[in-house]
Structures are given as C-alpha cells and as structure tokens.
Amino acid sequence: MSFASLSFIIFLVCTFALYWLVKKREWQNPILLAASYLFYGWVTPSLAVMLGASTMLDFFLARGIQASPVRTRLFMALSLTLNLGVLAGFKYYNFFNDELANFVTSLGMNGDFFLTRVLLPAGLSFYTLKKLGYMIDVSRGMLKPTHALVDFALYVSFFPQIIAGPIERPQKLLPQIEAQRAWKADFFYGAWPLILMGFFKKIVIADNIKIISDQIFSLDEPSIFLLIMGALAFTLQILADFSGYTDMSRGFAMLFGFQTSENFNLPYTSLTPTDFWNRWHITLSNWLRDYIFFPIGRALKRSRLNLPPWQVLSIPPIATMFISGLWHGAGWNFVMWGVYYGVLISVYQLVGIRGDWKPKSPWAHGLAWFVMFTFIVIGWAMFRAPSLAWLGNILFNEPFLHSQSDLIVGLIAFSMVIAYSIPLWIKLGLDKYAKDGWLTSAYYAFATVLIIVFLNATFPDFIYNQF
Amino acid sequence: MRSFFRYLILLSALVTISWAAIPGWFNIRFPRQAGPHFNREVRRKYITTLNKEQPDIVLLGDSTMMEGVDPELLSELTGRQVSSFHSLGSASAFWYLILKNNIVIADHHPQTVIIVFRDTMLTAPGFRVYGGFLDNLDEFATDHETVLLEKAYLNHMNWAEIQAEEHIPLYSARENLREKVDTWIRYLVPAWLGCDRQCTDDAMFNVFTSAELEPGQLQSRITTVEEYLYTPSQLDFHQNVDQSFLPEIIQLTRENNIQLIVVRLKPNTIRTIRLDAPAVGQYITDLSSYLAENGVVFLDYGRDPRLRSDYFRDSLHLKPEGKTLFTQILAEGLNGVLKKD
Known part of the structure; x- marks a missing residue:
C-alpha cells in the first residue's frame, strides 16, 4: 500500500479512529498490529505470512536465549542463518539465476524455471535488521526479551516503518509499545x-x-x-x-x-x-x-x-x-x-x-x-x-x-x-x-x-x- | 496549534485566489468534465493510406508488431494487399480510435483487420493512455469521445479525483500549471546563452530521443511498464472485458462487415516467465471462449515453441530473423481463416 494512495488514507483514518477509541493499550497494540499486517500484505498477502513466521521464530529464539543462556550461541546461529539466509536468497538470487539456469541447461535439463525473477519483498532488508538487532542485544544481555508476542510483532511490523525504516532500535520503540498511550492534540x-x-x-x-x-x-x-x-x-x-x-x-x-x-x-x-x-x-x-x-x-x-x-x-x-x-x-x-x-x-x-x-x-x-x-x-x-x-x-x-x-x-x-x-x-x-x-x-x-x-x-x- | 491555524488561513487564501484566477488564466469553465480534454481535429493519416493503398488487410499494433510482422512478406505469402498501422507504444485505446475514427469512415474498407497484442492488452483500456500516449490519442480523438473517456480514464479514477477534477481549479488545471513551471525551468538558462525554445527542444531531441538507451535500463523500463498487464486485477478476464474496448472493437468491425482477427504475439519467454503463469493461461482460455462466442478469429502464438528466445532482441521485440519467421508463421495461420474475396 502506497502512502500516497486513497486506500492508504482510508486505512489510516480507520486505524487512527479505532486505535484512539479503544484507549486501552491491551487493545491498541493488537489493533495496530493487525493494521500493520494489513498494510504490509495488502498487495501480496503471502508477504505478511512470511513476516509473521519469521517474527514468531525470533520471538521464541529470544525467549530461548533467556530461558537457556548456555544455548545462546545455538539460538543466535539459528536466527542469523535464517534471517540472513532469507535476505540473501531474495536479494541475490536474481544476481546469480542466469548462471544457475545455464548450468542446469548444460546438464541437459530445462533451466527455464531458474530464470523466473524473484521480487524482493518490500521492507525485508529493514525488518531483518530490526530483528537481528533485537536478537544480538538479547544474546549480549543488553536487552531483556519481551514476553508479549503482540508487542514484539508490532515492533517488527509497525506500519509507518516497515517498508523503508527508520530502523528503530528495540530500546527506543519497545518501551513505547509497552507503555500506556493517551491521545494528545500535540501528536x-x-x-x-x-x-x-x-x-x-x-x-x-x-x-x-x-x-x-x-x-x-x-x-x-x-x-x-x-x-x-x-x-x-x-x-x-x-x-x-x-x-x-x-x-x-x-x-x-x-x-x-x-x-x-x-x-x-x-x-x-x-x-x-x-x-x-x-x-x-x-x-x-x-x-x-x-x-x-x-x-x-x-x-x-x-x-x-x-x-x-x-x-x-x-x-x-x-x-x-x-x-x-x-x-x-x-x-x-x-x-x-x-x-x-x-x-x-x-x-x-x-x-x-x-x-x-x-x-x-x-x-x-x-x-x-x-x-x-x-x-x-x-x-x-x-x-x-x-x-x-x-x-x-x-x-x-x-x-x-x-x-x-x-x-x-x-x-x-x-x-x-x-x-x-x-x-x-x-x-x-x-x-x-x-x-x-x-x-x-x-x-x-x-x-x-x-x-x-x-x-x-x-x-x-x-x-x-x-x- | 497557532501555526496550524495560521497555515489553514493562508492555505484558504491561496485556494481562493486560485479559484478566481485559474479559470481566466487558462480559459477553463467550471464545473468541467473530468479526464483529459481532446481537441476537435482528427488526424486523417490512416484514411489517406487506406484510400491510397486500398489494402485487403490492415494490421494494428504497437512496436512489437512493427518488429514482428513484415507487411510486404505477409502480402506476398497471403496474396493480399497488407498495410501496417503501427504506432510505438500504442495499446487498445489507440487501436479503438484508429478503427472508429479512421478505418470505418474511410472510403475504402479493408476486408480484414488484424490486431496484434500481448497477453492482457485487449482488456486493459487504461494501459498507455497518459503522458506522450495521451498526445497520440489526441491526434485521433474527436472532442466527444465518451467511450474513450469512460473506459480509459474515468473508470480508473476514484470518486474524490473526479470531484476534484470537476470542481477544484487548482487540481483540474494542474497539467497547465505544471507546464508553466516546466517551461520556466527548461528554457530560462539556455535562453541566457542565446539558445531559444527551438534550439533547446532540438538539443533535448538530439540527446534523448535520437540516442541509444543503455540495454539494461531499456529492459528495466519495459519490464516496469509491462508489469501492469500482469497484475491480479488485469488477469481477471471477466471482470475487465465489459470495461474494455474489445466489445466496441468487435461491434465496429461487425457493423462495417470487416473480419476481425486477433493475434497474440509471444513475449520472450526466457525473460518474462512469471510466477503467475497459470493465471495468464486462465485469462487466455477465457479470452478465447469470448472471442469464439463473438465470431472473432483468435490466433494464439503466445507459447509457440518455434519462436525461440534467440529470435528476440529484448523481452518483447523480435530480431529481423525472428520477424521473418513470425511473418511466415502468421501467414500460415491466416491462410486458413481469411475471409474469401
């Protein structure tokens, strides 16, 4: 969804109204989370599914680090491999696919499949860095992992930031997500x-x-x-x-x-x-x-x-x-x-x-x-x-x-x-x-x-x- | 808070001034019809060609047809006189106008009109209708093109946009205002150096229009534009057909006793295989049934294995050897379906 589309304006007005109407943080965060996923998956819903899966994984890996510090390296390795693997796969596949197709064709097989262009999911580079920052800080003991999946998922997917940042640090955004918020005209x-x-x-x-x-x-x-x-x-x-x-x-x-x-x-x-x-x-x-x-x-x-x-x-x-x-x-x-x-x-x-x-x-x-x-x-x-x-x-x-x-x-x-x-x-x-x-x-x-x-x-x- | 209210007051003042000044400045009356405003004159380029060349077959299409079908070879192979009415970057809106305002009103009617298209172009009325394409359309449009306006423009605008175009001068005249700004920026500095408007336009033409484009950038531009044809909404045939120019094109040819043949040209498979290929397949099946119901001949070369990747020079256009091959393939297909004299 583009910031300059009518659908975004309608989306923004509805989300804004609902968000401030409910007043309680317990409801505000799920509303904002649902809105963020709607925003992100508006054109291609599968992207929202991918975002959700990777968010859950890091949430539980971070909890795992807290529960079992001796396995910190293992959990971090898992998180790094998956996050960087997905990022590299999407980002660099198109760079190598011509060579890959030629190689498959040279083996006597049909390599056309590898020529399919893979589109980089919008925001992947940004939310990957957000999640990695969170995981590294948790593994270093600089940050206590949050126990609320909704809060963490909102930190990762917050719709104003998901497409192109800013790459907000958990220490700055998470406390705001966890705090009570009341409407002020100054906003x-x-x-x-x-x-x-x-x-x-x-x-x-x-x-x-x-x-x-x-x-x-x-x-x-x-x-x-x-x-x-x-x-x-x-x-x-x-x-x-x-x-x-x-x-x-x-x-x-x-x-x-x-x-x-x-x-x-x-x-x-x-x-x-x-x-x-x-x-x-x-x-x-x-x-x-x-x-x-x-x-x-x-x-x-x-x-x-x-x-x-x-x-x-x-x-x-x-x-x-x-x-x-x-x-x-x-x-x-x-x-x-x-x-x-x-x-x-x-x-x-x-x-x-x-x-x-x-x-x-x-x-x-x-x-x-x-x-x-x-x-x-x-x-x-x-x-x-x-x-x-x-x-x-x-x-x-x-x-x-x-x-x-x-x-x-x-x-x-x-x-x-x-x-x-x-x-x-x-x-x-x-x-x-x-x-x-x-x-x-x-x-x-x-x-x-x-x-x-x-x-x-x-x-x-x-x-x-x-x- | 105070700065916001100050802003509102000043904005209201500016909008009020624009309300008073713009209608007089650009000679526009409000409320005005939303969408582009075409002039009355219609270019008679193709009428002249029709009356002069008296072709049996007219080919309609864009640059892919120009570089994909050789009219002289096709003439030779089919034994019919063929004229090619190609326009670079044209699409269904343009073909509809050529048919309506040139072909059917010419003294000489061709027996057959062949439209060469790619994938969903026939049901994408809003494809290539803005910018330079709008100027092309204006050349062949009258000042009363209700169907064109509705299908190519108004159906793609939301309610707020239509209201703004009809009633708000600042929004409605934005093209004129932009042109003023652009003219000021473009011509001011060259004028200081003694280069007048003609000299500046010639320089722009020499550097951009007549120069070669970097192949990767050209490919990327083509891909960006073509992607519109493969969006989920464009791939839904039934949702789009009634809003497209296809029913009008069929009706116009039928009323004028012209045989309509539509030919689907293959894009370069190697570079345009898409994850949504099944949706393209379903679309073509639906298009095929619709054309059959309406008595239109459909020649589908969209997946023809004879048109190998090495016959293409980019993702859309054939090389000269590909052009010869495809013309032969097309002639083969046409020989069985062309209306008898």
Whole structure:
C-alpha cells in the first residue's frame, strides 16, 4: 500500500479512529498490529505470512536465549542463518539465476524455471535488521526479551516503518509499545508538518528531478558533463525521496503517539565521510556501527595478528561499508560504492581528520565542504549507474562533451537541480530563523498548493523501498 | 496549534485566489468534465493510406508488431494487399480510435483487420493512455469521445479525483500549471546563452530521443511498464472485458462487415516467465471462449515453441530473423481463416 494512495488514507483514518477509541493499550497494540499486517500484505498477502513466521521464530529464539543462556550461541546461529539466509536468497538470487539456469541447461535439463525473477519483498532488508538487532542485544544481555508476542510483532511490523525504516532500535520503540498511550492534540500538531513536508519532498521535488536523472542514466553513452549533471540530479533526488519518506513515517508514527528516530541531519553539509554517515540514514549507520564496525574493531584489537595500526584503523570501516553496499543491493556498483566510502573514511582517519573535525578558517571550511560534496556526488554516480562497466566506459572513453546539445541539456539538468533545491534551502532558513512564524505557515501553505499541482496519476515507489 | 491555524488561513487564501484566477488564466469553465480534454481535429493519416493503398488487410499494433510482422512478406505469402498501422507504444485505446475514427469512415474498407497484442492488452483500456500516449490519442480523438473517456480514464479514477477534477481549479488545471513551471525551468538558462525554445527542444531531441538507451535500463523500463498487464486485477478476464474496448472493437468491425482477427504475439519467454503463469493461461482460455462466442478469429502464438528466445532482441521485440519467421508463421495461420474475396 502506497502512502500516497486513497486506500492508504482510508486505512489510516480507520486505524487512527479505532486505535484512539479503544484507549486501552491491551487493545491498541493488537489493533495496530493487525493494521500493520494489513498494510504490509495488502498487495501480496503471502508477504505478511512470511513476516509473521519469521517474527514468531525470533520471538521464541529470544525467549530461548533467556530461558537457556548456555544455548545462546545455538539460538543466535539459528536466527542469523535464517534471517540472513532469507535476505540473501531474495536479494541475490536474481544476481546469480542466469548462471544457475545455464548450468542446469548444460546438464541437459530445462533451466527455464531458474530464470523466473524473484521480487524482493518490500521492507525485508529493514525488518531483518530490526530483528537481528533485537536478537544480538538479547544474546549480549543488553536487552531483556519481551514476553508479549503482540508487542514484539508490532515492533517488527509497525506500519509507518516497515517498508523503508527508520530502523528503530528495540530500546527506543519497545518501551513505547509497552507503555500506556493517551491521545494528545500535540501528536497531531507535531505530525502534520512532517507529513506535509514528506509529501512535498516526494511529489514536488524527488519525482520531478527523477525525470532528468533517469533520462541521463538511461543513455548508453552520455558525455562526462551529462554524467556529472545526472549525478547532481540524483544527489538531490535521493535526499528528497528518502528523507521525504522518513518524514512521512515519523509523522504517521506520531499520530499514534510514537516518537521515532530522525534519519537525516543535513547530510550534504558534511565535511568528512564519517560526518556524512553520521548524518545520512542515521539509523542504518548506527546499526552498522554497533553490530559490525565495533565488533570488528574489538576483534582486531584483541587478535594476535599484530596488524600495523593503519590496518587496524582501515579494516573496520572498509568491511562495514562493504557490508553496507551489499545490503543496498545485488550489484557490483553497490559493492564498489560501499568500499569507496570505507576507503574514504579510512583515508580521512589516517591523515588525522576525524568525524567531528571543524576547520577554523571559513575558507578551509568551504573547501572541505566542496571536497566532501564532490565525493558524495561521485558516490551517488556509482550508486545510480546501471553498471560499473557503463561508468568506466564513460570515464575512460567518452569526451567531456559530445556536442553543443549536451551542454544545453546539462544546463537544463543543472537549472532543475537549483530550482527544485530552492524550497529545501528556504526551509532550512525558516527552521533556523523563523520557526513557527507566519513565514513558516506561508511556506507550508505554498507547499500544499504545489503538492496539489504536482499530484500525479502515478506515484513512483520510494527509492529505498527496493533495498 | 497557532501555526496550524495560521497555515489553514493562508492555505484558504491561496485556494481562493486560485479559484478566481485559474479559470481566466487558462480559459477553463467550471464545473468541467473530468479526464483529459481532446481537441476537435482528427488526424486523417490512416484514411489517406487506406484510400491510397486500398489494402485487403490492415494490421494494428504497437512496436512489437512493427518488429514482428513484415507487411510486404505477409502480402506476398497471403496474396493480399497488407498495410501496417503501427504506432510505438500504442495499446487498445489507440487501436479503438484508429478503427472508429479512421478505418470505418474511410472510403475504402479493408476486408480484414488484424490486431496484434500481448497477453492482457485487449482488456486493459487504461494501459498507455497518459503522458506522450495521451498526445497520440489526441491526434485521433474527436472532442466527444465518451467511450474513450469512460473506459480509459474515468473508470480508473476514484470518486474524490473526479470531484476534484470537476470542481477544484487548482487540481483540474494542474497539467497547465505544471507546464508553466516546466517551461520556466527548461528554457530560462539556455535562453541566457542565446539558445531559444527551438534550439533547446532540438538539443533535448538530439540527446534523448535520437540516442541509444543503455540495454539494461531499456529492459528495466519495459519490464516496469509491462508489469501492469500482469497484475491480479488485469488477469481477471471477466471482470475487465465489459470495461474494455474489445466489445466496441468487435461491434465496429461487425457493423462495417470487416473480419476481425486477433493475434497474440509471444513475449520472450526466457525473460518474462512469471510466477503467475497459470493465471495468464486462465485469462487466455477465457479470452478465447469470448472471442469464439463473438465470431472473432483468435490466433494464439503466445507459447509457440518455434519462436525461440534467440529470435528476440529484448523481452518483447523480435530480431529481423525472428520477424521473418513470425511473418511466415502468421501467414500460415491466416491462410486458413481469411475471409474469401
């Protein structure tokens, strides 16, 4: 079910009314759980069944860890195998199925069956990380497993978050699920600007800038100049798209009395790669930091390998970002994108520039920002490229400009990036200097008008739905 | 709370201004009919072709037909004069309009109209009717296309959308407003460099329209669009047939004594095997019975093993050697069913 469909609006209104009418937590949670499963299984009910089965399994495995701590490793191994197995199966099957079919055909059998495309269930990558985080925390003794299946199932499937996060930690969401909730008007007054901005970023900015970025990245051999402009367009598109989704998600959660995590904190103002990952997809970065980066770092420090310090410093970020790349998708460009950030983080750290580095001179600040922003745009070019071969061909074989037409189209793309980013700059200024004033209200009123104007028959999926 | 009420006041003011300004600005009267508004002129392209070429057989279809059937070879093999009325990206709404506003009103009527389609296209009236496809439809639509409006547009809109299109200027004129914004962004910077509108449009054409697309991206675009034809609601034949253009197409050909043959072309099985293949099978069985009841000849090559995967250049389109083969296969099938002179 899409956030921008009439069926979702009806679903939201009904769930909202029923949820606050019953008042008691004992009823609110089952209602929200049923609504979340309805939302998730709306198009393909079998996905909800799969979600339910995997949720039950982790619930009982976590209880097993509590009941029998000596078997913690066994239960964790089971959970990791099943969760990562399902995720890898769905995510990477399509990557290997052509080879698999060829192999079966070479054995003289009909390999057509293996050519069936398997669609990645929406949200699988997100709720898998949620469940794994819960299991790891329980196994480490950092979290007591909940005894209420409904509460745990709601934590995993909470509908505002199930499709594309935020990847909420159990320590933050579970206590809210377990607490009594009573309606406050503040929920609505906190939620509406988030929901409005979410729709605005998605419908007005992301879906419009997507047109030029898609067109450039669909070309077989664009010039380098067009590639740069396409990458700039995608840089804006992915921010508006994903942060728009997160705003909506947080707004809808707030309507039901939940405070959920922010996922973005002005990521394109970062001065270093570490700073960028502290501001971009924050809940994923935190997850990777706590469950992959720190354990690798600790293991390296404790190991008897006696690695030189630069390796001890470099391996954790490169390995973590490699996994982050794999998590984002089955394709060498995603892997390369992850490793690229891992190497960037390592290099910055090796030259002594840490995540919280702030140069004193404004010129140095400006230069640091420009360098980092260029790295970000290059990263998105890798991420969006149809393949690494395509990107390599452009960088090594294509001219900077094919013709005058390239220059004109590139400038159109650039003017679109500027035009569609202006509202974000204005919002930034309003948040800083005129929060809750008439100007901010006027901004929201204009945003609503623009949403109506740009409301389309089609509402392309959020980019992060596919991960 | 105060900021929310301030927002409501300002929004009401903006909506009121739009209510007053938009009708005059775009010359629109309210309430207006929901859905697209077609102009009165109808292109007579195919009428001219019909009267000039006097074909016995007219082929209707999209790019898969263009790259799948060779009209000259088919003419040679069937001994009939064949004209191909293909339009890239066309679908049932377009074929209905060509039949209604060109073929049946031409002085020369072909003996047979052959529609070449894929899977559920004949009962998907809302397929390919927006964006550039809307412009194509407008070329062949009059300003009174009640059936087209209802089946291709209104039936797919919910009540709220229809009300908004009829009564709310801001919503109803959103295409015009969007065009204004787009024009402003698109032409402003090139104009500073001395590149006028024509120069800008030419540049866009040179870079995008005439350039090659990256094969993977092209495939992905095709798949995304085609997936609509395989959604559970589209695979329910009985639910869709009365809402589709198929009954009108059958009636128009019957009233004008034109034999209608529908030909199902095979998509590349290798790339489009679907988990819901049984549903496609059931759909084709139902379609087949319906066409038989209405006296329409149905030639189904949807699973023809002779059209091997290596004859396709992507998931839909045949290579030249595949085109020759399929034309021969089609001629074989037609020879037994074509209406006698």
